Amino acid sequence: MPPDERSIIHVDMDAFYASVEQFDRPELCGLPVIVGGLGPRGVVSTCSYEARRFGVRSAMPTAQARRLCPDGVYLWPRMARYEEVSGQVFEVFHEVTPLVEGLSLDEAFLDVGASLRLLGSVEVIGRRIKEAIRERTGLVASVGMGPNKLLAKLAGEMSKPDGFRRIAAKDAAVELAPLPVGRLWTVGKVTEQALHRLGIRTIGELAASDTARLAGALGRQAGVMQALARGEDDRCVEPQQAEQSIGAEHTFDVDVSEQALAESWLLRHCERIAARARERGLYGMTVTVKLREPPFVTHTRQAQLRAPSASVADIHEVARGLLATWWKAQPRPRLRLLGVSLSGFAEQRQPDMFDPVPAVRAPDSVQDRINLRFGSGSLVRAGVLRTLKQD
Ligand SMILES: [Mg+2]
Structure with missing residues (x-):
């Protein structure tokens, strides 16, 4: 199958650790919950959407979070519990396809191309995953669908929280064009700054920019980056490696x-x-x-x-x-x-x-x-x- 006609689903749990805490302790629902290291050197692992309203973000020093959100509920992570819930979530994935590539405890790519005939369209499968996760864990997953990893992940991210969205190959260029270049896979902080210096701020501007000029600034990755900016991505879903x-x-x-x-x-x-x-x-x-x-x-x-x-x-x-x-x-x-x-x-x-x-x-x-x-x-x-x- 040509790479851009595949059926890829990206699943990412919303505010995973914080949602598990809110599910296990319903009295925390609706409150800003921050899970992370609570000592002087601690860092926020995950925070609930209520906490995000105060400007709290993951990877932020907990001390800074406490200044932004002094009335938040601060909790140590309970990894064993998150691993347990993660197991239930991944069980749902494996019920629809063996091609599951876990990215973390709460995020994965699934290639469901071979399951379409049996289970229905990619949206039907995406909906089924979302509902099964909700039923079995009580938690909300965002589901993105697309012809490749890039578009599936962006579709999920664009519709988060409680996301559910598909981007078709033919709509990719239009959907991606207004997004900041930093949202593109492979574009980290350094590359983003280099692109900004060239006056390129959106994915649309990157796709339309002169390839030779771009290669002058970024070298060989320029071509790959422009293909991604057009929504083309031929990476495969690589099923779980044996645990190392x-x-x-x-x-x-x-x-x-x-x-x-x-x-x-x-x-x-x-x-x-x-x-x-x-x-x-x-x-x-x-x-x-x-x-x-x-x-x-x-x-x-x-x-x-x-x-x-x-x-x-x-x-x-x-x-x-x-x-x-x-x-x-x-x-x-x-x-x-x-x-x-x-x-x-x-x-x-x-x-x-x-x-x-x-x-x-x-x-x-x-x-x-x-x-x-x-x-x-x-x-x-x-x-x-x-x-x-x-x-
Ligand atoms: Mg997540």
Whole structure:
């Protein structure tokens, strides 16, 4: 099929983390909800549309958000809960096509070309996705549709929040023309400024500009950029790669110079990644510890497990050794950030209750069951408790 006659759907949840919080706690509906790091170095992850009215935006320092919106509800992210909802959302995607390319927990491209005969037009499929997400999660997704990734994503963005829109190939030039060039895929801040210097401010102006002159300023990417400005984009939807690594990390509000405290955090990260690995039926061989000294010097230390595992005890034993070796070698050890990840997955399979899994030790499965029932973090090892005070 010619690339520009494909049926691509872009789905993006509206204010995802904040909407999950409002759904779980209905008393927060209608209030400005800001989810992010709440310490002095924190950054806003997501904010509700009510908070956006005060000028709060994601990636903004939380301190700045507090000045703009002092009466907002400020919450730490609950990643385990967002991952759970994300799982439900992606289940909906996989019901309409296997060609799903996840961009984040709440955003994906779907190629539904092969599903049209069975399920109906791209709009019918888009509507079905939107409704199924609403029914199963209570949350609102914006859905954009188009003949390629570029137009599908822009269609969704242009109709957000609660978006639903399709841009057909024949309408692309007209629809795109008035948009600022910065909205175009591949146009970052630097390119945008370069285009502004050439007097090009809208996508329409970019499409109509002289190619030779543009190439003089931007080099070889000029041609690609003009094709995008005309609404042409031949990128494929690339279905999910196998998971490469599972990690957890934390930036400390106050640099950590006490080894025992660093070890508590390390254990907390190990519990989290081991639980996620077990959820996905993954058994990793490689443990990596990431250590950042203030301000921004980052070291990584890596070691192999004896056998593929998803057990906290196995991962922690190796991670702890790596931390201890690094710690001893520093004249004045101090950490701004500490992270752990598990990779080198030996096998990948769905967890099966009839399938004995020797690598998972009994305490882990008890912990998994309790946390599943009472919420993530309900049961943690005693060594982790010190880190919880700091949240
Ligand atoms: Mg989103």
